Amino acid sequence: MDELKHIDKKYRQVALLPDKERIAFIKQKRWVGYPVALNAIQELKALMEQPTQQRMRSALLIGDSNNGKSSIIEKFCEAHGQPVVDEDEILNKPVLVTEVSAPKVKDIYISILEEFWAPFKTTQTESQLRAQSFELMRVCGVRMLILDEFHTLLAGTAQKRTNALAELKMISNKLKIPIVGVGTKDALSVIRDDPQLQSRFWVMELPLWKPNTDFARLLSSFEKALPLKHKSNLASKEIGERIHTISGGNLGNLHELLKICAIEAIHNGKDKIDLDIVESFSWFTPTRGQRAIKLT
Structure with missing residues (x-):
């Protein structure tokens, strides 16, 4: 196995599998930890464990599309937000993750109820949906509410946005829990006109990668996971510089680029990613404009 020492020990056996199985392994979603992501997870943990107070500190996790936000939330929930059913058969759900699509109060509560698989009727009033949501979050011990696609609250009228933000503020105040908004940089504009929310929501931004030693370490980490x-x-x-140029420093682009390069390396028999393979996928920019599948 000495010839495979460039691969992490836990993946070396995969490199000995048939090509079809190696390709299937490469296509799987895989977490590669890096300092910014690990720091973000620690900040979310500290946010959830803050002392109960009237004005709970909340946060925005923002960054370009496909730059690792969802993976960070998923990893945080795996480590600190796993739901558990206790001996009384009561669900304990410390972290509730849901998605918003518009600044509509009813939609916010409906999305919360859907996460609990709770029965409700769309004809219920806002106050009825609110009461049902609050009761479930209290009973299930929710300690943090994470709202994905937070930037979509910019849609609709200013009054609807004001109402939705006031509702979120009430959720945080009444339940004494932090709220985490996850979205693009446009999420900053959601709270721009409310000084109280600006002071309450601390901002964590995931930057694009620069072609430096940190990026080189990231590439080395990915290489250790490729069979x-x-x-x-x-x-x-x-x-490394060519990979950075093609991916634009976007983590999701980088991951997908390395996947297709690794699969090509298996198909053409080289079994390594060289500059020629990287150049052959110089067109690959999945988050810039329309996504394309190259057929020739």
Whole structure:
């Protein structure tokens, strides 16, 4: 196995599998930890564990589309928000993750109830949906509410947005829980006109990667998880800079680029990602404009 020492020990056996199985492994979603993401998870943990007070500190987790926000939330929930059914058969759900699509108060509560698989009628009033949601969150011990696609609250009229934000403020105040908004940088505009919310929502921004030593370390981490039989030297200056240019420093783009490059390396028999393979996918920019599938 010495010839596979460029791969992490837990993945070396995968490199010995047939090509079809190796490709299936490459296509799987995989977490690669890096300092910014790990720090964000720690900040979310501290936010959830803050002392109960009238004005609970909340946060916005913002960044470009496909730049790792959802993976961070997923990893945080795996570590600190796993639902558990206690001996009395009561669901304990410390972290509630839901998605908003518009600044509509009823829709916010409906999305909360859907996460609990709770029965409700769309004809119920706002106050009825609110009471039902509050009761479930109290009984199930919700300690943090995470709202994905937070930037969509910009849709609709200013009055609807004001009403939705006032509702979120009430949820935080009444239940004494922090709220985390997750979205693009437009999420900052959601709270722009409310000084109280601005002071309550601390901002965590996931930056795009720069072509530096941190990016080189990230490439090395990815290479250790790819079941290729030969070392690719992704962190080398020539290959690393080209990968950065094509991916734009976007983590999701980078991950998908390395996937298709690794699969091509298996198909063409090289079993390593070299500059020629990287160049052959220079068109690959899935989060810039329309997504394309190259057929020739």
